[in-house]
Amino acid sequence: MSGPYRQNVTVKNEQGMHMIPCSRVAQLVRETSCQVQIIRDDQVADARNILDLLMLKAEVGTSLLIESEGEGAESILAQIVKLFDDDFEIISEN
Amino acid sequence: MMIKQGIPVSPGVAIGPAFIMGNEDYRIPQRFVRIDDVEKELQRLDAAIEQVCVELGEHEELASDRLGKQYGAIFAAHQQLIQDPKMISEIRALIQDKCFSPEYATSKVLEQYAKLFQSLGNQYFAERSADIVDLQHRMLKHLLGERREGLSNLTEPVLILANNLTPSETANLDKKHVLGFVTEAGGRTSHTAILAGALQIPAIVGVGEFLSDVSGGEMIIIDGYHGELIIDPDESVLERFTASRQRHFEEQERLKTYADLVPETRDGERITLMGNIEFPQEVEHCVERGADGVGLYRTEFLYLQEGKEPTEEVHYEAYCKVVESMQGRPVVIRTLDLGADKIPGALEKVLLQNSNPMLGLRSIRLSLQNQPLFKTQLRAILRAAMLGDIRIMFPLVSTLREIRQARMLLSDVMEDLEDEGIEFRRDVPVGMMVEVPSAAILAEEFAREVDFFSIGTNDLIQYTLAVDRADPSVANLYSAGDPAVIRLIQQVVQAAHRENKPVTVCGQMSSEPRFLPLLIGLGIRQVSVTPAMIPELKEVIRNLEVKHANEIASHVSGLDSARDVENYLRGELHKICPAYAIDF
Numbered sequence: 001m002s003g004p005y006r007q008n009v010t011v012k013n014e015q016g017m018h019m020i021p022c023s024r025v026a027q028l029v030r031e032t033s034c035q036v037q038i039i040r041d042d043q044v045a046d047a048r049n050i051l052d053l054l055m056l057k058a059e060v061g062t063s064l065l066i067e068s069e070g071e072g073a074e075s076i077l078a079q080i081v082k083l084f085d086d087d088f089e090i091i092s093e094n
Numbered sequence: 095m096m097i098k099q100g101i102p103v104s105p106g107v108a109i110g111p112a113f114i115m116g117n118e119d120y121r122i123p124q125r126f127v128r129i130d131d132v133e134k135e136l137q138r139l140d141a142a143i144e145q146v147c148v149e150l151g152e153h154e155e156l157a158s159d160r161l162g163k164q165y166g167a168i169f170a171a172h173q174q175l176i177q178d179p180k181m182i183s184e185i186r187a188l189i190q191d192k193c194f195s196p197e198y199a200t201s202k203v204l205e206q207y208a209k210l211f212q213s214l215g216n217q218y219f220a221e222r223s224a225d226i227v228d229l230q231h232r233m234l235k236h237l238l239g240e241r242r243e244g245l246s247n248l249t250e251p252v253l254i255l256a257n258n259l260t261p262s263e264t265a266n267l268d269k270k271h272v273l274g275f276v277t278e279a280g281g282r283t284s285h286t287a288i289l290a291g292a293l294q295i296p297a298i299v300g301v302g303e304f305l306s307d308v309s310g311g312e313m314i315i316i317d318g319y320h321g322e323l324i325i326d327p328d329e330s331v332l333e334r335f336t337a338s339r340q341r342h343f344e345e346q347e348r349l350k351t352y353a354d355l356v357p358e359t360r361d362g363e364r365i366t367l368m369g370n371i372e373f374p375q376e377v378e379h380c381v382e383r384g385a386d387g388v389g390l391y392r393t394e395f396l397y398l399q400e401g402k403e404p405t406e407e408v409h410y411e412a413y414c415k416v417v418e419s420m421q422g423r424p425v426v427i428r429t430l431d432l433g434a435d436k437i438p439g440a441l442e443k444v445l446l447q448n449s450n451p452m453l454g455l456r457s458i459r460l461s462l463q464n465q466p467l468f469k470t471q472l473r474a475i476l477r478a479a480m481l482g483d484i485r486i487m488f489p490l491v492s493t494l495r496e497i498r499q500a501r502m503l504l505s506d507v508m509e510d511l512e513d514e515g516i517e518f519r520r521d522v523p524v525g526m527m528v529e530v531p532s533a534a535i536l537a538e539e540f541a542r543e544v545d546f547f548s549i550g551t552n553d554l555i556q557y558t559l560a561v562d563r564a565d566p567s568v569a570n571l572y573s574a575g576d577p578a579v580i581r582l583i584q585q586v587v588q589a590a591h592r593e594n595k596p597v598t599v600c601g602q603m604s605s606e607p608r609f610l611p612l613l614i615g616l617g618i619r620q621v622s623v624t625p626a627m628i629p630e631l632k633e634v635i636r637n638l639e640v641k642h643a644n645e646i647a648s649h650v651s652g653l654d655s656a657r658d659v660e661n662y663l664r665g666e667l668h669k670i671c672p673a674y675a676i677d678f
Binding site for chain 2: 049
């Protein structure tokens with residue numbers, strides 16, 4: 001067991017944490033056994049659940065706290081932060 | 095009695111009981127299961143989730159290939175959503191603890207989420223409830239399987255009322271049992287509207303919300319001439335419409351006698367009168383009315399049928415059927431013209447994610463960006479052209495570069511076929527739709543690059559006037575009689591004549607009897623119309639003199655408002671053809 005690890009991120013996506021960003025995060029977390037929570041103020045979402053994540057209603061500019069715990073928690077946290085930094089690898093118009 | 099106004103898209107009068115098609119389509123037959131069956135039902139749930147995942151995976155692949163990776167991502171997200179562990183455990187709990195059927199449990203959980211999203215008070219998240227509803231439908235479709243309640247169970251004639259009908263639903267309506275339909279959504283040029291015309295049943299679209307006012311089973315009247323839906327008609331109204339329906343039948347019988355007559359004006363000018371079709375079967379509607387050819391064969395239905403990309407053989411068979419039935423008369427095949435409003439179920443939402451789909455990736459733009467898809471269609475057209483007079487037409491061309499690119503791809507395809515030793519016709523005429531103002535403005539330049547023009551008035555009007563006809567708040571601005579539209583048409587005709595290239599009008603405008611004399615006056619000698627309108631238009635042509643048509647065009651050029659133009663044309667039509675102007 002390792003963690004918990006914590007890091008703050010800001011939503012850069014214009015449309016906020018919509019379906020695609022949420023599904024990317026959930027997909028990543030589901031591949032591990034880590035407990036990952038994304039927290040907005042007093043609202044806590046289990047990052048495994050897209051619906052939970054959507055319910056955060058995180059629009060562009062929202063600040064979120066990511067918390068991870070368990071096997072490989074440090075690396076999963078880094079990967080999620082990278083997703084936020086890369087704007088969820090959403091490919092724009094080709 | 096209640097009267098609702100919508101957009102008439104297919105003429106005629108239908109009277110009968112209302113059948114509401116909404117969630118009825120996914121009626122859940124059984125809410126509870128026996129406790130002994132819970133394990134079996136859970137397995138059924140898992141199987142359905144897996145099937146939905148496979149289906150979404152196929153959609154993702156298709157959307158990524160055809161539209162780009164960013165569109166495929168939507169379906170990938172749906173796939174993740176349906177596998178959401180929290181949601182699945184909620185559904186499972188309802189089945190295990192309360193003995194709910196998987197259908198009922200799934201609906202309950204997903205509906206809850208849909209409502210929750212709607213209540214979040216943010217437009218974007220509220221729209222996500224549509225995604226959840228879509229998932230719900232997918233799940234129910236798989237869970238219910240053969241048990242799905244639908245239109246196939248109809249035993250008596252009904253009139254369909256729905257929020258919207260998908261193109262495939264419309265195409266599958268059985269004319270034996272469905273006398274007509276009315277939808278809350280849709281516009282005159284929506285796919286569903288076009289299909290209604292093809293089916294030749296009275297239809298109204300774009301009525302706006304009315305389904306909450308009907309419960310199903312009540313007597314209704316669809317007036318497909320004026321776009322009126324009458325719910326629970328009074329005795330006198332019912333009588334009036336029954337008589338009107340009778341007149342419609344009689345009129346149809348009378349017009350049948352026109353099948354063998356030639357569309358020639360009184361002073362001997364032969365007008366080429368062709369039919370617009372969507373399905374191969376519609377060729378019959380053209381042949382039986384004596385059409386001079388198929389001036390517009392829309393091929394989108396091939397793509398909408400399965401929600402999958404059609405193979406070259408599927409294209410080829412459809413084209414062969416059409417060209418063989420036309421027995422040497424020309425068949426103009428328009429390549430894929432999928433627009434935002436014409437994308438089937440799931441893919442439609444993908445395109446609507448764009449801020450402005452009508453100005454986005456559609457028609458020839460889509461084809462040029464998806465070359466494998468485009469080439470498959472071109473190969474089939476070139477091969478089928480061995481059997482008759484097939485011509486190729488590219489839709490929504492807006493720049494010269496596009497037409498050059500499209501022609502280049504066509505040459506590539508010819509080379510491929512040649513290398514493979516497959517028979518095809520090399521000298522197939524290549525034309526384009528003139529439906530974007532830029533193409534109309536540069537008509538002379540375009541005319542040098544193609545063998546023929548076909549003016550698509552529906553889009554030309556929409557793009558020229560910047561009006562979405564499906565939007566009721568501005569629909570009154572949409573008019574084929576607008577002086578700007580008429581001026582553009584005139585310029586295109588003149589440019590085509592200067593370059594000695596034939597020009598056809600194939601939009602809704604040419605199917606409307608009052609506009610036909612004007613078009614002839616503008617120099618048009620070829621039109622392609624809704625097959626059902628061929629007899630009426632023949633009658634107009636046979637009663638018209640070109641001299642009169644020229645006078646009409648000249649008078650219209652002096653009018654400065656759409657309303658004046660339309661009123662004037664209505665009056666002139668009455669002079670030309672008093673018999674036709676009967677008000678139904």
